[in-house]
Structure formats: structure tokens, C-alpha cells
Amino acid sequence: MSVDGLRDALLQGLKGLPGSREFHVHVLVSSPRKHTGLFPFAIPKQRAYLQDILIILSEQKTADSPRLIVAGIEANLYNISSRSCAVLYVSKVDSTGQATAPSPTTSLVHSFLLYYADPKTRPIDANTLWIQLFARAQNQYLFPNSSDFAGKQPLSDVRLCAWWKRVLTGVAAELSKRTDSKPTVRSFYVLPGFGQLEAENSIRAPASAVEWAYTHPYSQREIPLPCAPPAKDKPNLGHYIPWFDDCPKSRFLDEIAYIKGSDGVQSPPRKRRRLDSDATEPPASLPAEKKDKEERILGELDSVTPDEFWERMSFRQECVAGAVTGFFSVGITSGEAEAVAGPSSHSTPETSPGQVPAQLIKRVNTSLHTGVEFATREYAVRGTETIESAIRGLCEGLSTIHAPVIPAPKPLSRAKPSSRAKPLSHAKPSSHAKPSSLVKPASHAKPPSSLKRTRDASSSSIQLDTPRTPRTPPPQNRALPVDASPNPFPEPETSLDTYNSHIYGSVVVSNPELPPKVGVQAPVQAPVKILAVRKKKKA
Structure with a gap:
């Protein structure tokens, strides 16, 4: 390909x-x-x-x-x-x-x-x-x-x-x-x-x-x-x-x-306990039974x-x-x-040349869904640097890819993400690790208000859970x-x-830029008329 x-x-x-x-x-x-x-x-x-x-x-x-x-x-x-x-x-x-x-x-x-x-x-x-x-x-x-x-x-x-x-x-x-x-x-x-x-x-x-x-x-x-x-x-x-x-x-x-x-939902039928006398029987019917089981609609x-x-x-x-x-x-x-x-x-x-392992795409997807956000322009700039650096680093074989710090803008009321985010490790994640373990914020940082905090039943760590679509x-x-x-x-x-x-x-x-739409004119602002306040004369 x-x-x-x-x-x-x-x-x-x-x-x-x-x-x-x-x-x-x-x-x-x-x-x-x-x-x-x-x-x-x-x-x-x-x-x-x-x-x-x-x-x-x-x-x-x-x-x-x-x-x-x-x-x-x-x-x-x-x-x-x-x-x-x-x-x-x-x-x-x-x-x-x-x-x-x-x-x-x-x-x-x-x-x-x-x-x-x-x-x-x-x-x-x-x-x-x-x-x-x-x-x-x-x-x-x-x-x-x-x-x-x-x-x-x-x-x-x-x-x-x-x-x-x-x-x-x-x-x-x-x-x-x-x-x-x-x-x-x-x-x-x-x-x-x-x-x-x-x-x-x-x-x-x-x-x-x-x-x-x-x-x-x-x-x-x-x-x-x-x-x-x-x-x-x-x-x-x-x-x-x-x-x-x-x-x-x-x-x-x-x-x-x-x-x-x-x-x-139908439960599977209970299997009959195998007796010692069954060992002497010829297994001629086993392939047919297995075939019938596989071809059952x-x-x-x-x-x-x-x-x-x-x-x-x-x-x-x-x-x-x-x-x-x-x-x-x-x-x-x-x-x-x-x-x-x-x-x-x-x-x-x-x-074909240029193809990558499926695990690499999975890790990039995990970082995209859990490690960055795009609520503001500042977040989008940092998120773009993180994802593009992750793709390049994983292709190049770097051992760690550091996630940049995402400062919270002052006008927003959302909490500031942690500045001590763990680096994205190039090593293959464990099968028992959750996807969000690739880029996990520090435990003392407060997640943004739009993210939910979930606690893993098997551990005491708090992980970020981004809003997901129905799956x-x-x-x-x-x-x-x-x-x-x-x-x-x-x-x-x-x-x-x-x-x-x-x-x-x-x-x-x-x-060239798009031409203006025909028949659509910019609204003309009416002149603002400032009224003077007249003071009432005292008698």
C-alpha cells in the first residue's frame, strides 16, 4: 500500500x-x-x-x-x-x-x-x-x-x-x-x-x-x-x-x-460429566459434533x-x-x-513502506483523547505540539516524549491542568494499564471543569475521563x-x-480570497445620536 x-x-x-x-x-x-x-x-x-x-x-x-x-x-x-x-x-x-x-x-x-x-x-x-x-x-x-x-x-x-x-x-x-x-x-x-x-x-x-x-x-x-x-x-x-x-x-x-x-439471553447447555467409560468409546462422532456446533446459526x-x-x-x-x-x-x-x-x-x-504498527496508531489516539484538549486557542496550540511531537517521536523511536505544559488562561474559570505531566513513554504499555496512563496528570492538580474525575476500583489514583460519544x-x-x-x-x-x-x-x-456573495451587503450602522441631559431649573 x-x-x-x-x-x-x-x-x-x-x-x-x-x-x-x-x-x-x-x-x-x-x-x-x-x-x-x-x-x-x-x-x-x-x-x-x-x-x-x-x-x-x-x-x-x-x-x-x-x-x-x-x-x-x-x-x-x-x-x-x-x-x-x-x-x-x-x-x-x-x-x-x-x-x-x-x-x-x-x-x-x-x-x-x-x-x-x-x-x-x-x-x-x-x-x-x-x-x-x-x-x-x-x-x-x-x-x-x-x-x-x-x-x-x-x-x-x-x-x-x-x-x-x-x-x-x-x-x-x-x-x-x-x-x-x-x-x-x-x-x-x-x-x-x-x-x-x-x-x-x-x-x-x-x-x-x-x-x-x-x-x-x-x-x-x-x-x-x-x-x-x-x-x-x-x-x-x-x-x-x-x-x-x-x-x-x-x-x-x-x-x-x-x-x-x-x-x-439463553445460557449455554450444561456439559455432561465425562466418565471413565467414555475414554474407551471411539471419537468418530466428535468432528461431526464440532462441525454442527460451528455451523449453527x-x-x-x-x-x-x-x-x-x-x-x-x-x-x-x-x-x-x-x-x-x-x-x-x-x-x-x-x-x-x-x-x-x-x-x-x-x-x-x-x-508497504510507510506503514506503521497498529499499536502506534492506538497510542496516538489515546494521547489525542486523554492528554490534550482544544477548548481555547492556547490549549489548541499546546495540544498540536503534543500530538505532532508524539507522532514524530514514536516514528523516530524516542524513549520518552515530554508533554508540554498547558497554562490556563486567566479569563476562563476552569481549573489549571497540572504542570507536572508525566512524559509519554515509548515502551509498550502493559495489558493491565488503562489508556489514560500514557499521559496522566499529577494527583494534586485539579482537572478542567468539563472533565470528569473517576477513581479506579483497583487503585487509589484518580484519572481523567473525557466526555466520550456513545459506543x-x-x-x-x-x-x-x-x-x-x-x-x-x-x-x-x-x-x-x-x-x-x-x-x-x-x-x-x-x-485569491473568496469573492463576496452577490446581493449580500454589509449592514450600514446608523449614526448614534447623543442626547443632552437638561437639568431642571430651580424655582
Whole structure:
């Protein structure tokens, strides 16, 4: 996978923004690893290769100005090489509100999606790509306390769904212009609880040749699905609905699989105690029993159809909490559906220069969520220095990365963070350590008012707990077979050359400013008339 290709594509997409400024981008893509959790209830098991993607964009107004993180993207790429298909799931997109108008978030997301959608620039060998995401409006996703900054204006629920529809429409429209082979593109979206007419009136896409179907993509046959069930077997819902972290579809899929009717969660049957006489019996039936146990369809997965699944999604708590939510899916295929639907001869993906270990991305994410905040400009400057130094230091192999002191501004009433923050250690954290142990404030410091203080039950230390968005609990698929085979990809080794050649990049933008809007004039202030006070004459 050519990571520097993604970095250069993002910088190229930012060159056309109006104004004069300099952008700095950090692109972290992990090496592929085996993953069987994309379709955990599919029979037979569907193997995929997972890569984590984290993009951090900073802006610098002038050469003397400090850098400020302005936007970020967190995504996952699943490569199903046996079917020549890939799934790009965009989990989080967020901004800090510190950018100069116009915001670069739209251009960043557009360039990111177009890089994977275009078959010419797609870094994996796959004929079909599915872009999937769940749009739910929140004040902040990636940058803690950024919603407290006055310059950030989060989109409402309806405007966020409309924004995603415009971005995906622009990607599909430009894809049809750039490619010569004219790949097949189909777009689908569902707003749970809305009819088709209500959804079309609520969110509108710009006029283009891209058509949107208000339905789920599991009934069409034009674009191959990542995990379609065999034609001779009974349909299983686990072949259609992918399992993503922090997605309401995954929670509902778990409930359908593990809750049967009104009896609730079924306990596993009690095993019969093995007697001495059983040792003399031939174990001829053991493989068949094990096979039947593995191929047993859980819960109601065989009785719930995709149409019923999406109809019942309209009554889920995540979709009826008073905010409009949306599920978007875009399928792109560059070959015939019949040719790529069956088993493919595509080889196993390989590691490429510029990739980093998945643990490195996890540590950067932990530092981003627990070690910094973006409530003010001063906090944003310090937070940008911390995150950028952490990425460079981890790639270079430094033993410790010192977190800078974040002084509290006087006008604010929030408490001052500790000036004795522990350095970010490069050593691999223990499996029993909590994520917040990477950057932990001193015990005598008071956390900001927007952060909660939680006490660990196993220790007497007080840790910071930043406001988090609702997350889907981990899957309860313990009864499913686990692929215990070793990962065929070695852990990549990062260096300073990797950082400069593949991860970090910058571009200077020098374009004319946006012209003023036609018909919009600046309000003319009326002259202020000062009245003189007349004193009453004494008689």
C-alpha cells in the first residue's frame, strides 16, 4: 500500500482552497492484519485484512504563526481478497473550529474518499469498493472539549446528513469524470424513521448525474456484496450486515444473534460429566459434533431478513432519540458482477513502506483523547505540539516524549491542568494499564471543569475521563470459532526517514480570497445620536 500516495493526494486536494496559509498533514496507516470480525456470524467464516487509518491536519496562517490542528479523520479499511472486494468504513470526522474560513474539512474528506474510490489510485488489489458510514451529529468526536471553543459551529443532525450526501455525491461525480473505464457506482442511504419523500425533502444533494436510492444495498445485484451467502443455503442475516465498532447496526445484530424471543439471553447447555467409560468409546462422532456446533446459526439470524432489519432499526434508541441519523453506502465496481462475485485469485495483501504498527496508531489516539484538549486557542496550540511531537517521536523511536505544559488562561474559570505531566513513554504499555496512563496528570492538580474525575476500583489514583460519544459494546461472540493462526505480516519498523518520506507532508496555499456573495451587503450602522441631559431649573 502506497501511503505516500494518500499523503500526496490529500495535499493536492488542499491546494485549491482560497486564501493564503500552509497545511501540515500526518497520515498514519497500519500494516494489514487478519480480521474475522467484519462478518462474525457468517457461515462459513469470512476472512478479511484490516488496516487502521488516522489523518491529522494542521494549519499555519503565516510563517511566524503557531500550528493548529483543524481537522481529523479516523477510518478502517477491510480487504476481502477472496472476493476482490474492500470496505472503507469512516468512523469519525471532526474539526476544532480553529481553521481559517473556508474550512478545509470538506476538501480533506473529499480527497480521502476519492483516493480509495478511484481504481487508478486505490492502493489495494480489489475490483469492488464499498464506502459505508453512519452519520450522527455530535459536538465533538476526535478533539476533546473542542465544542467549548466559540469558533467551532457543529452541524445539526439534518445539516450533517445533508453534508455527507453532498460530499459523497461530489466523489461519485468526479469519479465518473476522472476514470476512462466508467465504473459502476450506486449510492444508497436510509434515514431511520423517515419515509422516502420526507428524506428527500430534508436533505438534498446538488444537481448531478448521481442517483441516490432510498433503501439498503443488500437487495441489488449490480455490485457484489463483500460476503454474500451461497445460493443453495438458507439466507443468514450475518452475511449481509457488517460489524463495525461504534455503530448501532452492530449492537442490533448482536441482540438478534443472542436474544431468542421473550426468553432473553439463553445460557449455554450444561456439559455432561465425562466418565471413565467414555475414554474407551471411539471419537468418530466428535468432528461431526464440532462441525454442527460451528455451523449453527445463532438466535434469529436465519429468520430476520434485511428488509425487516432496517424496518426495525427505525425503533432503535440510537435512531429515535430526537435527532436525525443516516446510514450511507456507496458501491463502486470496475468489473462485471458475475466475474468478481465468486472466489478470486487475488493474492494476499503485503506490507508497504510507510506503514506503521497498529499499536502506534492506538497510542496516538489515546494521547489525542486523554492528554490534550482544544477548548481555547492556547490549549489548541499546546495540544498540536503534543500530538505532532508524539507522532514524530514514536516514528523516530524516542524513549520518552515530554508533554508540554498547558497554562490556563486567566479569563476562563476552569481549573489549571497540572504542570507536572508525566512524559509519554515509548515502551509498550502493559495489558493491565488503562489508556489514560500514557499521559496522566499529577494527583494534586485539579482537572478542567468539563472533565470528569473517576477513581479506579483497583487503585487509589484518580484519572481523567473525557466526555466520550456513545459506543457500541464489544461483540458477545465468544461462542464463535476464533482464528488462532499467526498473523502473516511482520510488524513494520518506523524511522525518521519513514516519517519524512511517507507520514508527514506540507503544502503552501496562495490563492485569491473568496469573492463576496452577490446581493449580500454589509449592514450600514446608523449614526448614534447623543442626547443632552437638561437639568431642571430651580424655582
